[in-house]
Amino acid sequence: MSDKLKQIISKQNQKVDEKVSRADEIVQLVGFVIGEEEYAVPILSIQEIIKPFPWTRVPQVPKYVVGVFNMRGSVIPLIDLRLKFGLNTKKHNEETRFIVMRNGDDIAGFVIDRLTMALRIKRSDIGPAPDTASGDETAIDGVGKQADRIITILKVNKLLERDF
Amino acid sequence: MDEFQEILQDFLVESFELIEQLDQDLVELENNPEDLELLNRIFRVAHTVKGASSFLNFDVLTHLTHHMEDVLNKARHGDLLITPDIMDVILESIDLMKSLLHIIRDTSSDGGIDVADCVARLDVCSSGGSLSAVSTQDVSMAADEIMEVETVEEPIVEPDYENLSEAEVEAEIERLLKQRQIEDKAKRDAKGSQKTEAASSSESVQNEQPKPVANAPVVAAAKPKPALSKKDEDDDDGDDVRAAAPAKKAQAVEQTIRVDVKRLDHLMNLIGELVLAKNRLIKINDDVEERYEGEEFLEELNQVVSIVSLVTTDLQIAVMKTRMLPIGKVFNKFPRMIRDLSRELNKKIELEIYGEETELDKSIVEEVGDPLVHIIRNSCDHGIEIPEVRMKKGKSETGTIKLKAYNEGNQIVIQIDDDGKGLDPELLKTKSLEKGIITEKEAENMSDKEAFGLIFKPGFSTAAAVTNVSGRGVGMDVVRTNIEKLNGMIDIESQVDVGTSMKLKIPLTLAIIQALLVGVQEEYYAIPLASVLETVRISKDEVYTVEGRSVMRLREEVLALVHIGDIFEVERIMDSSEYAYVVVLGLGTSKLGLIVDTLVGQEEIVIKSLGEFLKGIEGIAGATIRGDGGVTLIVDVVALMDIAKRVKKSAIADSSSDAALAKREKTKASDYAVMIVDDSKTDRVIMRKALEPLGITLVEAGDGQEALNILKQGEHSFDAMLVDIEMPRMDGYTLATEIKKYNRYKNLPLIAVTSRTSKSDRMRGVESGMVEYITKPYSADYLASVVQRNVNFKSEFLR
Numbered sequence: 001m002s003d004k005l006k007q008i009i010s011k012q013n014q015k016v017d018e019k020v021s022r023a024d025e026i027v028q029l030v031g032f033v034i035g036e037e038e039y040a041v042p043i044l045s046i047q048e049i050i051k052p053f054p055w056t057r058v059p060q061v062p063k064y065v066v067g068v069f070n071m072r073g074s075v076i077p078l079i080d081l082r083l084k085f086g087l088n089t090k091k092h093n094e095e096t097r098f099i100v101m102r103n104g105d106d107i108a109g110f111v112i113d114r115l116t117m118a119l120r121i122k123r124s125d126i127g128p129a130p131d132t133a134s135g136d137e138t139a140i141d142g143v144g145k146q147a148d149r150i151i152t153i154l155k156v157n158k159l160l161e162r163d164f
Numbered sequence: 165m166d167e168f169q170e171i172l173q174d175f176l177v178e179s180f181e182l183i184e185q186l187d188q189d190l191v192e193l194e195n196n197p198e199d200l201e202l203l204n205r206i207f208r209v210a211h212t213v214k215g216a217s218s219f220l221n222f223d224v225l226t227h228l229t230h231h232m233e234d235v236l237n238k239a240r241h242g243d244l245l246i247t248p249d250i251m252d253v254i255l256e257s258i259d260l261m262k263s264l265l266h267i268i269r270d271t272s273s274d275g276g277i278d279v280a281d282c283v284a285r286l287d288v289c290s291s292g293g294s295l296s297a298v299s300t301q302d303v304s305m306a307a308d309e310i311m312e313v314e315t316v317e318e319p320i321v322e323p324d325y326e327n328l329s330e331a332e333v334e335a336e337i338e339r340l341l342k343q344r345q346i347e348d349k350a351k352r353d354a355k356g357s358q359k360t361e362a363a364s365s366s367e368s369v370q371n372e373q374p375k376p377v378a379n380a381p382v383v384a385a386a387k388p389k390p391a392l393s394k395k396d397e398d399d400d401d402g403d404d405v406r407a408a409a410p411a412k413k414a415q416a417v418e419q420t421i422r423v424d425v426k427r428l429d430h431l432m433n434l435i436g437e438l439v440l441a442k443n444r445l446i447k448i449n450d451d452v453e454e455r456y457e458g459e460e461f462l463e464e465l466n467q468v469v470s471i472v473s474l475v476t477t478d479l480q481i482a483v484m485k486t487r488m489l490p491i492g493k494v495f496n497k498f499p500r501m502i503r504d505l506s507r508e509l510n511k512k513i514e515l516e517i518y519g520e521e522t523e524l525d526k527s528i529v530e531e532v533g534d535p536l537v538h539i540i541r542n543s544c545d546h547g548i549e550i551p552e553v554r555m556k557k558g559k560s561e562t563g564t565i566k567l568k569a570y571n572e573g574n575q576i577v578i579q580i581d582d583d584g585k586g587l588d589p590e591l592l593k594t595k596s597l598e599k600g601i602i603t604e605k606e607a608e609n610m611s612d613k614e615a616f617g618l619i620f621k622p623g624f625s626t627a628a629a630v631t632n633v634s635g636r637g638v639g640m641d642v643v644r645t646n647i648e649k650l651n652g653m654i655d656i657e658s659q660v661d662v663g664t665s666m667k668l669k670i671p672l673t674l675a676i677i678q679a680l681l682v683g684v685q686e687e688y689y690a691i692p693l694a695s696v697l698e699t700v701r702i703s704k705d706e707v708y709t710v711e712g713r714s715v716m717r718l719r720e721e722v723l724a725l726v727h728i729g730d731i732f733e734v735e736r737i738m739d740s741s742e743y744a745y746v747v748v749l750g751l752g753t754s755k756l757g758l759i760v761d762t763l764v765g766q767e768e769i770v771i772k773s774l775g776e777f778l779k780g781i782e783g784i785a786g787a788t789i790r791g792d793g794g795v796t797l798i799v800d801v802v803a804l805m806d807i808a809k810r811v812k813k814s815a816i817a818d819s820s821s822d823a824a825l826a827k828r829e830k831t832k833a834s835d836y837a838v839m840i841v842d843d844s845k846t847d848r849v850i851m852r853k854a855l856e857p858l859g860i861t862l863v864e865a866g867d868g869q870e871a872l873n874i875l876k877q878g879e880h881s882f883d884a885m886l887v888d889i890e891m892p893r894m895d896g897y898t899l900a901t902e903i904k905k906y907n908r909y910k911n912l913p914l915i916a917v918t919s920r921t922s923k924s925d926r927m928r929g930v931e932s933g934m935v936e937y938i939t940k941p942y943s944a945d946y947l948a949s950v951v952q953r954n955v956n957f958k959s960e961f962l963r
Contacts, residue, residue: 076775
């Protein structure tokens with residue numbers, strides 16, 4: 001009986017896989033702005049987007065790790081992407097948001113200047129990262145082209161990686 | 165998990181449990197070799213393991229246990245007297261059995277360990293031969309034979325079955341009977357606790373049942389350690405009692421259930437959440453009480469809050485208890501260890517154990533094992549003298565080591581006493597000097613207690629030579645590290661030639677702790693209360709500087725001081741007051757004074773990890789969520805003490821340096837910055853218009869709060885502020901008072917610009933630190949000149 005069950009399960013899995021690969025042709029992203037540039041991350045890696053609220057500073061970490069905050073009982077690190085990308089710090093304003101991203105068990109909140117929109121980009125419209133910024137080290141996954149603009153797509157796992 | 169794995173898991177759990185009790189029994193047995201009940205029990209362990217392992221096809225294990233069984237069976241029937249030599253062989257075989265079980269646990273097979281040698285010796289024992297008479301050659305020959313037998317007939321579980329001796333036949337009968345007993349156990353029952361009853365009923369059973377069974381009930385009647393609490397009785401005993409008292413029907417069979425530790429951990433996490441919510445509720449309740457004082461519904465709310473908090477606390481304790489294990493689990497292995505050590509070292513040592521029923525959190529029980537091993541080894545090797553020396557000193561030949569565990573408040577104390585030669589502080593200092601662990605100066609200032617603490621330094625050893633047992637100077641360092649990891653403390657007392665007493669104080673649990681909340685500037689930190697010895701308030705002139713480090717005198721001791729702000733890189737923006745608070749931290753044997761700005765209070769906190777991204781930050785053990793929803797970091801006292809050594813100068817804030825920083829050289833008009841604080845847009849525009857011609861930088865704020873925030877951000881360094889008095893959220897007076905709290909802005913000129921003209925208003929202005937008082941309406945020129953005067957505007961910038 002277990003053999004039968006396995007067959008059924010594997011069939012179901014196949015179906016799911018097929019669905020995913022078909023949907024894969026369009027990538028759903030969430031776009032946001034840091035400084036002058038527009039960036040995006042896959043929509044599924046975003047746990048939530050929240051308005052800024054108080055955080056606690058943590059000592060002995062790089063400047064761009066501004067601290068930790070409490071999200072419904074979990075203590076989550078907060079990273080300022082402006083500082084991480086080498087820009088100056090900016091006062092939080094009405095448009096500032098925290099994007100909480102998750103990759104497996106790794107989770108962190110990121111401070112961004114403002115959100116733009118949810119994007120649907122065809123996979124064929126996404127080019128590779130420029131040669132100067134490719135490889136395992138870079139946080140850039142690729143460059144999305146849409147109408148009149150260019151959007152840098154970031155690797156969430158790289159953003160969530162501790163590099164200090 | 166497939167069926168085999170499941171059975172295997174059960175087998176392993178059972179075997180490890182059985183073995184735990186075994187060591188103690190064996191040592192007991194050596195003292196009373198005639199004790200039939202003990203022998204029976206030991207025999208049964210070997211037997212049970214054999215039975216199960218043969219079923220699971222662990223041939224090597226079966227082979228070994230089978231031969232153990234032989235020897236034990238002979239002893240049981242009085243055919244063999246257990247001498248220390250035979251005991252050595254039995255103990256060795258049990259060690260082998262343990263390692264085999266470990267291998268099985270890790271690899272699910274029992275290869276990799278050669279048991280032949282041990283089996284050969286077991287055979288010699290069981291054939292009644294004297295071990296000393298057998299030359300090593302014989303042993304190895306015998307071993308070879310067995311090896312051959314093994315290789316040839318590997319699949320056969322019990323190779324000697326063909327020539328069953330009388331004893332073996334008996335063993336077989338015993339096994340069958342035992343099997344029946346196990347079958348019966350499901351139907352029969354007696355409450356494990358009613359031992360005496362069981363014993364009396366066993367007498368009647370004895371008369372009716374065939375002889376071999378009679379042994380079993382008697383076992384239940386007496387345990388070697390009646391002090392053991394009744395609930396701790398191991399399954400094995402329970403079975404026999406049940407079998408022995410058929411009158412009682414099955415009820416107690418399911419008294420305990422095995423629960424996956426993960427589930428308990430999850431439960432503990434949930435309780436943690438609840439405790440946080442409770443803290444929050446209490447805080448909200450306080451706020452509501454303040455706001456609606458005297459309202460009737462308050463009482464009802466109060467009641468609900470106190471019930472919730474009461475039940476939460478009870479629930480927390482109850483769940484914590486499910487994770488508790490008796491410390492006897494750790495203590496059990498020591499009788500055996502002492503026995504081996506005393507033989508090895510040619511000393512006579514007796515171990516007395518008290519309080520093994522004391523319970524500790526599972527995770528802690530696992531951690532204290534190693535430290536205790538090292539302490540006891542140390543006591544045996546360095547503490548207890550050899551018998552001749554003891555005789556000369558007028559002590560009894562046999563040295564005693566006492567192992568005690570008891571509760572003390574929120575802590576468990578494990579005390580290890582020996583009546584050996586004690587620690588000589590002078591000798592300890594000399595040795596440390598030789599090894600370069602301390603400097604001469606340090607040695608001079610050292611109290612006896614601090615000198616005792618030297619034994620925990622890595623690399624320290626008083627032993628003349630490195631022996632098998634100790635002398636490498638590693639063990640006691642392990643003790644310190646492990647105990648500190650548990651936020652525990654070590655306390656040593658010792659007297660030369662009288663003995664040494666070591667106390668390990670360990671918190672009951674790790675997940676939810678009591679903490680002292682302290683404040684520095686605008687930040688808060690939680691310090692585990694277990695590491696806090698006391699708090700004292702000191703004034704600045706009580707702090708002395710010795711070799712670039714701050715110290716203070718605390719009663720008889722000199723206490724090293726460090727400011728929490730220096731450790732956690734807190735920006736000192738606010739002026740520290742005349743007094744500071746010192747939190748005296750104690751860990752292991754070392755002490756440190758931590759200077760903080762404020763003491764907030766004691767709170768129950770739930771330790772949360774900072775997650776993968778921020779783990780391993782030096783000085784931070786984790787975080788907790790406070791009643792107001794904010795995150796507070798928990799201080800890692802162990803790391804803090806290390807960091808403190810590196811922090812050089814840590815006096816209370818030196819106010820002059822910060823102030824000097826603010827005055828930078830001005831090279832152009834826009835280097836001057838003035839803040840305009842007024843709630844009316846029109847007024848701000850008027851002021852701006854008046855000052856713009858000067859070309860200075862102007863920053864506007866709509867009220868006091870905003871102005872303060874701008875100051876805190878520190879983007880501009882302001883030379884003066886124009887402050888309106890009447891403002892929402894925070895008025896001008898309050899703002900001025902707040903600003904004066906900051907070191908850096910102490911000398912910042914504040915200019916009041918207001919329509920309030922009364923004398924009392926002016927007085928208040930002066931009191932709160934305003935330097936000028938401009939009344940509306942004013943001329944633009946007047947305002948500009950006042951500002952120029954106050955910022956020391958250089959005339960060359962004037963256009």
